[in-house]
Structure formats: C-alpha cells, structure tokens
Amino acid sequence: MTQIITALSEVSDRYKALFVDLWGCVHNGITAYPEAVAALQSYRAQGGIVVLVTNSPKPRAGVGEQLTQFNVPTDAYDTIATSGDSARSAMFLGAVGEKVYFMGEWQRDAEFFEPLKLLEHPIHIERVPLDQAEGIVCCGPFDPHADPDVNRPDFLLAKQNGLKLLCANPDIVVDRGEVREWCAGALARLYTEMGGESLYFGKPHPPIYDLARRRLMALGTDVPDSEILVIGDGPHTDIAGGIGEGLDSLFITGGLAASETKTSYQPDPDALSRYLEMEKMDPTYSIGRLR
Incomplete structure (x- = not known):
C-alpha cells in the first residue's frame, strides 16, 4: 500500500x-x-x-x-x-531505415533530425512522403487536439507496406495548462492496435x-x-x-x-x-x- x-x-x-x-x-x-x-x-x-x-x-x-x-x-x-535522445540514437542506427515519413510539428521537432555526433557511423536520414518511406518517425501528432483516429488511413497504408513506427515520446496525453493534448504515444498505440509495429524508447x-x-x-x-x-x-x-x-x-x-x-x-x-x-x-x- x-x-x-x-x-x-x-x-x-x-x-x-x-x-x-x-x-x-x-x-x-x-x-x-x-x-x-x-x-x-x-x-x-x-x-x-x-x-x-x-x-x-x-x-x-x-x-x-x-x-x-x-x-x-x-x-x-x-x-x-x-x-528523444534514445530515439534519435536508434534512428541514426537505422532502426526504421534511411527514408522516413515524419509525424510531428516540424518547427518544434526539427532538431530531432540534427546529426548525432556521438555515433561513429550514423546513417543519412531522408524525409520522404509516406508511400516512399521505409519507416515512420513519430515525434507527435500533426494536430495535438485531433483524435488519433484521423491517422487510420495513413497507418493502414504503412502497415500494408510493413513499416515500423519509431515513437519518440510514449506519453499518451499531457496537460498544457488546462488543455489536454495528445502525444506520440497515442499514435503509436493506435498503430500497434491496427497490427503495425511500434518501437518505444521513453518511459516506461x-x-x-x-x-x-x-x-x-x-x-x-x-x-x-x-x-x-x-x-x-x-x-x-x-x-x-x-x-x-x-x-x-x-x-x-x-x-x-x-x-x-x-x-x-x-x-x-x-x-x-x-x-x-x-x-x-x-x-x-x-x-x-x-x-
């Protein structure tokens, strides 16, 4: 107790x-x-x-x-x-391939893609449209107030193409002041429920x-x-x-x-x-x- x-x-x-x-x-x-x-x-x-x-x-x-x-x-x-530090290391080691579809707010999350100097041989990461991607890098939803279900069509295509989703933030929700927002973990959970494979690096x-x-x-x-x-x-x-x-x-x-x-x-x-x-x-x- x-x-x-x-x-x-x-x-x-x-x-x-x-x-x-x-x-x-x-x-x-x-x-x-x-x-x-x-x-x-x-x-x-x-x-x-x-x-x-x-x-x-x-x-x-x-x-x-x-x-x-x-x-x-x-x-x-x-x-x-x-x-982010743990997930970046995995990304630059090739966990979801070199050509990735990015989910998040680019203005906020661009530094996630900055070269990681600690690795001896990081791969080159290229952001591409979903239909050209080898994997997904998810730092968060495009709209933190929209229901995660809006991503089902994209996730269906990603699952059919066998893409892994790298989740940079396993949180489901956070409260920004008095307003609750969805996080990357909610999207990764949905993708997993749909039969896709999600890779987690944060708590727990x-x-x-x-x-x-x-x-x-x-x-x-x-x-x-x-x-x-x-x-x-x-x-x-x-x-x-x-x-x-x-x-x-x-x-x-x-x-x-x-x-x-x-x-x-x-x-x-x-x-x-x-x-x-x-x-x-x-x-x-x-x-x-x-x-």
Whole structure:
C-alpha cells in the first residue's frame, strides 16, 4: 500500500538520486511549479542528484532551453535524459531505415533530425512522403487536439507496406495548462492496435532508464538502484517504468490523475486507493504535488 506523504523532504534522505519527470511534476507546459522547483533545489543543496527524465522528443539541449523559458532554474537539476535522445540514437542506427515519413510539428521537432555526433557511423536520414518511406518517425501528432483516429488511413497504408513506427515520446496525453493534448504515444498505440509495429524508447521502456543511469554515472557518481527514487504523475509511464526497473517511486497524484484521485492539495486516500487498485499500480509513496 502506498504511503501518502506531504513533502519530498520526508523521505528524500533515503535516496542519493532522483529521476524526475517534467511535465505535470516540475512544470505544466507553460510555467514552472514554484514548490516543485524549491523542493529540488533543497534536495540538491543537501547533496542529492537530480536527473530529469522526460518523454520529450527533444534532445537534451532543447529541453534545457525549454526549461529556461518555463522559469525552471538550472540549480534545480544536474542533468537531463530524454526519450528523444534514445530515439534519435536508434534512428541514426537505422532502426526504421534511411527514408522516413515524419509525424510531428516540424518547427518544434526539427532538431530531432540534427546529426548525432556521438555515433561513429550514423546513417543519412531522408524525409520522404509516406508511400516512399521505409519507416515512420513519430515525434507527435500533426494536430495535438485531433483524435488519433484521423491517422487510420495513413497507418493502414504503412502497415500494408510493413513499416515500423519509431515513437519518440510514449506519453499518451499531457496537460498544457488546462488543455489536454495528445502525444506520440497515442499514435503509436493506435498503430500497434491496427497490427503495425511500434518501437518505444521513453518511459516506461528500458532504453531511457539505461540513458538516465549513464547520465548519472557521467557525473562521477555510482548510485545503486536502491538509492534512486523515481518521481512522476504518469501511472503507465513514470510509475510503471520505475516499478519495472526495480526502483522506488513517488506518484504525483495532482497531475494526469487529479480528478480520479480527488486531489486538491493532497489526494483523497480512498479515491487514491481505488484508482491504484484499478490501474494495478503500487507506488512506494504518493503526494498531491511535488513540494
């Protein structure tokens, strides 16, 4: 049974590092949550390490720039691991071929296709129309407010042609302020349901946790899994991923599941219990908001 806490500081001294989700935990897609920022700053001031682990399709540098725009100060974290970084590596290694059909917002996602200098022999990626593609690279929907079903005709053709879909962001939805938007994960889920093959690299799948651990070790610190706490508001991404990796987890109930858990300042214990039972999730701790 999850333990409801009122502040990160109640349990943070048990952990040397945090793997912290961004959207819904540290910011709302528009601006930072001041209490969350203060909690992370305090944790770092006491010697803890904060790794931001996000399903953003952006590379690490792009997420850092976005955080500055959202008023998240750099002293609130140590490093960043993104789904985009993991997915880009796979793309440039040829996971979905050289000729790819791109799904997303080009103005936002163009940096996903910038050459990856860390690889010795990256392949050349060419964006082409769907009927000429060897695979699909999905950073998100063309319209985040449109039902994913609008993609069925294209997905039917892609499945018939045997294309794999590389999903750069496994999130199904996010809340940008008060507005809910579809993410790449919703499209990948639909493609899989239609019989296509989707490749995932973000939470809750192992590649992003491998990357997060490498980023942690690059800081010169070898932290055992027993001293890492995963924090997030996504039951099927953050919490499921943490549990799958054998890591303790802190569920932010005031994010995607705010209504189901009846969270205002804190979750209603009975509503939280019913929700976790329904979702078959057992996070180590739960809290209304990161504070």
